[in-house]
Structures are given as structure tokens and as C-alpha cells.
Amino acid sequence: MADGMHVSFSARLRTGLLAGWTVLVLLFLVVPILIPVVLSFNSERFFLFPPSDFSLRWYQEVLGEERWRASIVNSLVVGFGATCLATVLGTMAALGLDAPAFPARRLARALIMSPVITPIVITAVGSYLFAAQVELINTYAGLILAHTILGAPFVVVTVSASLTGFDANLMRAASMCGAPPLHAFRRVMLPLILPGVLSGAAFAFVTSFDEVVIAQFLTGATHRTLPLQMFTGLREQLSPALAAAATFMMLLSLVLLGVTEILRRRTAQRVARARIPA
Amino acid sequence: MTDTPVAGRSGRDGARSRAVLLAAPLLGLMALAFFAPILWLLAMSVYDPTVARGLPATAEALAGWSGDGNAPAAVYPAFAADLGAAREAGTLLDLARALNTRLPGIRSRVVSAARANIDPAAADEARFAALHKSWVDPATWRAVQASTSPWTGFHLLAALDLRVGADGSIERVPAEQAIFLKVFQRTFLLAAAVTLLTLILAFPVAYFAAQAPRPLATLILALVLLPFWTSMLVRTASWMVLLQKEGAVNQILALFGLGPLSLMYSTSGLLIAMMHIQLPFTFLPIYSVMKNIPTQQLKAAYSLGAPPLTAFRRIYLPQAMPGVAAGCLLTFILSLGYYITPALIGGPQDQVISNSVANYINAELNWHMAAALSVVLLAFTFVLYAAFGRYLAPSSLKAK
Secondary structure, three states, rough: OOOHHHHHHHHHHHHHHHHHHHHHHHHHHHHHHHHHHHOOOOOOOOOOOOOOOOOOHHHHHHHHHHHHHHHHHHHHHHHHHHHHHHHHHHHHHHHHOOOOOOOOHHHHHHHHHHHOOHHHHHHHHHHHHHHHOOOOOOOOHHHHHHHHHHHHHHHHHHHHHHHHHHHHHHHHHHHHHOOHHHHHHHOOOHHHHHHHHHHHHHHHHHHHHHHOOOHHHOHHHHOOOHHHHHHHHHOOOOOOHHHHHHHHHHHHHHHHHHHHHHHHHEEEEEEEHHHOOO | OOOOOOHHHHHHHHHHHHHHHHHHHHHHHHHHHHHHHHHHHHOOOOOHHHHHOOOHHHHHOOOOOOOOOOOOHHHHHHHHHHHHHHHHOHHHHHHHHHHHHHHOOOOHHHHHHHHHOHHHHHHHHHHHHHHHHHHHHHHHHHHHHHHHEEOOOOOHHHOOOOOEEEOOEEOOOOOOOOOOHHHHHHHHHHHHHHHHHHHHHHHHHHHHHHHHHHHHHHHHHHHHHHOOOOHHHHHHHOOOOOOOOOEEEEEEEHHHOOOOOOOOOOOHHHHHHHHHHHHHHHHHHHHHHOOOOHHHHHHHHHOOOOOOHHHHHHHHHHHHHHHHHHHHHOOOOHHHOHHHHHOOOOOOOHHHHHHHHHHHHHHOHHHHHHHHHHHHHHHHHHHHHHHHHHHHHHHHHHHH
């Protein structure tokens, strides 16, 4: 009896310690990213904590100033272009790699994933060499192609994951019913793997929207993206306008990724259910 | 219906070519815009034709020279002619810079020799000796001779603080010129420290979350994903605000009568920020493995009389190891390639190898040195990836 109580006490102590550690680590993770949000609504020019007055003046500055506005437009154009390309090419590649007949599948997969672990400076120098060769320096197209390569691996991973639950017999059934392959893909397969496609697209967009180093190598003053504008600002002087831009970037990626994640979870079972009974 | 072997094979061939065709656009784009340029960059580390192109006549005059005794007399008119041509073509400065990487200090002597505008017909040893005594030193011409081959191991050796000595053997460069090994060492130590610290922070949290009831586990996961999904640049900016002299960290320390610490532009500040950015990368693979370890196993071990720590060490830990390995490997590899955060938060003493690569391209305009450093960095990255990549199941990258 006493022994049993002793065990439960030490077990409770262990759980308590673990819970305490977890709370501390989560605070360490979450509090710092809330700081710019709070500071961006501060009316003062300097970072004083706690903020004295609530104000939107820094958002007005970011959205009103030409160089900030231009950089947001540039980022949206590049992000949209890179997302479209990465999603189409990545989904096609995932479908191809899913076929057991694909030669050297593991190698091809490793090659497609390699931009994720290649140090970004090396990728940026490589992109610069490519863009200089085909005269795409300081163009949207150059940056879009570079960001496509960076974003496509995420599409391949998310689409491949959604294909693991996909019943290949559905496509055979569609084809036996006389559907041309593209039609069968659009009407049967795409609706089922759509959450994977969308979540890959969201990651591709966020990757492009967050990318500084390639943009630094490839663009001049006219095609400066939002993160590059922020990076330049951070090197010069910290200002609440940067906090406002940071909050804007954060919100955009959280909303995009959060919505697609919820979507993906909700529809994950749908794919598993959609199979032809044996 | 026509399930003959022939039809079967052509069906399989069809499936195969369809699969390849689907992946071809992405692989093709990557081959053109990613693999080819990076291979080209890597080749630049051993291929530098600047001197060979700039000094064709000199190269010819030195071609048969064994390197013993004085340089052949024919070198001087040839060199004068090459310098004149380089000056005409506007490539003189590139040539002088390329020679300077092999023979430090020769740049200004090359430029002033070209300015002297010696008539090739009148150029001889005495004329050059009058400009600078090093022009009659055989060592100068041996170095020039070595530079006229477009293929060179010079930059790769220099990236490891090595050089070819006077006797042709490989030796360490003098201590005051040795810079890169220190930067590599710093890069590795920083990556190792970030890996270890994130593991210490993440492991208990992953263990707790894996045992927690579902709603609590979902909440913990959401709070880890929140920073994970936030732009890395934004998180670096947050830490710049927090770590300032008047920043929140120092304000909190002041409440306890401590500080102020100068954390901006310091190694500890950089370490804290990198830990914050990498923590989810270490956490997620560990958590996804631990989630699938049945807790009944531990209970069974307890009921058989195993002390909690023994049960944990013998039953739980071995099963969690693949996740730990994946998380640590991912964080270590990604930490090796950091560039933005050291550039913004670290001081001059915290610059890592990526910063050196960028510096050689943007400031020093020495692509060959940047290429050589890239070779070493990429080699380490891919050796690690090849050796332990099997731990990195696609699922561990999925969350990013």
C-alpha cells in the first residue's frame, strides 16, 4: 500500500516535471514570435516595452510607402508564379514517382528533395549562374524559376503522401467506363488528392514568400521582394515598420498553412474510404 | 483481355514511359537551373583559365622550362607583349587579381609593369629588374608557370588552409594566413551545439506530448507548428528586437537586478535564435516516432518490476532512436547552411562558411575561392545525407 503510493507520487512528480518543462519550452517557442505583433501596434518610434499607445501608423507606413508597396507586389507576383509552376510540376512528378515502373525511383526522389538540404547560399549562387546565362537577372521569370525548384519538393512530398491511400483501381474503373486519362484524373483522382496538392501549394507559396538569399543574388532595386526589403531594413536599423511588415508576413503564412492543414486532416479519411470493394 | 506476354511487356513499358514523362518537366527544369549551374560552380573551384587566357605568349615561353635556374630570356618579351594586349583588351585587372591569388602581392607589380608599357622588342631581364627585383626571381616565374594551367588544386587546398610548398609537397599555410579551418570549425561547433540544445529541449516535450491525452497533444503540436510556420526572417527579426541592449530580455533581467548583457552580435544571441528556429525541426520527427510507441509496453515493464528509468532506457529509448536520429540529422544539416541569421544576429566573430561564400562572391569577386568553399560545405552536407539519409523518411520533412 505504502509502496503503491510511493510509486504514484514519483510518477506524479515525473509528470509534473515534464509538464513544467513542456510549458517552458512552449513559451520559449511562442512568445518571441508574438513580440513583433505587439510592437507593430505601438505608436512610439522606438521599441518600448510594454507599448504605450495602440496605433496603426506603422501599417499605414508600410502600405503607404512606395518601396514597401512595390516589394509586396513583387513578392505576390513571384510567389504566385512559383506556386503555380511548383504545384503543377510537383504534382506531375509525384504521380510519375508513384508508379512502381519508374526507373531509379529512390535516386530520382533524392534528387528532387536535394534543394531542401542544399545550403541556401549555394543554391543562390547556382541560380545566379543560371539566370545570368539565360539573361533572366532582375526579372520575375528568373526568380520564379528558382523559387519553383525550392518549392516543388514540398508539393512532391505532400502529394506522394496523399497518394499512399489512393486506390489505383479507381483509375482503372474510370478508364473501363471510357474516361480519357486526363478526364479520369480531373474527375476521379484530383478531388481525392486535392488536400495534398493544396497543402503542397501552400508550402511552396510560403517558401517563396520567405526567401531572401536567392532574391538578393538575382534582383536589383526594381524587383526587390518583401523579405529582401525587410532584410535590408534589418541591416540598417530596427523600426516598428519592420515589425508591421513582419506581422503581415506571419499572418499570411499562418492563415495559408493553417487552413490547408485543417483541410488536409478533414479529408485524409475521405481518400481512405474511397475504394472499390474487393 | 489480350493478356499475352507481349501485351504485358508493352503495357509495362507504357506505364514506365508515362511515369518518366510525368516527372520529366520537373527533373528537366532542375537539371537546367539547379544541378548544371551548381556543378558548374563546383568545377570553378578547380578550373580557372584567367591566367592561361591572359598570358598566352608567356605560357608558351615558359612551357619547356624545368624551373631550375633563371627563367628563359624569351619570357620577358612575351610577358611584355601579353601585358600590352591585356591592357588593350581591358582584362589587365582580372589578370592581376588572378595572379595575385597564387602569388600574394604581385597585383600592383603586374599593374605597374603594364603601365611601364615596355616595348616587347626591347624587353629583357634588365628592363624588368629595373621595375622590381622580383621579376628576375625564378620563384616568381615558377608561380606564373603554375598559374598558366587552367586546372588547379590551388583553391581547394586554400579552402582547407593548405598550399603547395616550394618543394612541391602539400603544407599548411602560415598561421596568420590560416582562416578557413577556423570558420569550418565554428560552423560545425555551432551546428552541433544547436543540435544538442534543441534535442535537450525537444525530447522531454515530445515524450510528454506522446503520452498526453489527445486534445492536449494537439494543442502542444499546434504551439510547435505556430513558430514553425512563421517566416524564418520574421523570427530572426523578433530575436533582434528581443536581444537588443534595451530589448525585452535585458528589461526582464533588469527586474532581477541583472544585466544588461550584450546579446546582439554575440555567439550566445546567435545560438538562442538558431535554437528557436531549429527546435521544431528536431521535435517533429521525434514526436512522430514516439506517438507510435505503445505505452502498454512501459506499463508491462513496470509491472514486471523494472524501475522506471530502466524500463525507459531498455524499452522506450531504443524505439524512439530513429526519430531522435532523424530530428538531429535534419537540424545538423540545416544548421550547417545558415546564412541569414548569422549575418543579422552574429558578430564578425560568428560568421559561418555560408557567409564566407557570399563574401567571396559579393565583395572579393573571387568566384574560384567561393566555389572551393562550396565544394567542402556541400561535400559535408551530402556525405551526411548519404550516410544517414535513410533516417530522413519523407514524413519528417512533410511538416515543413
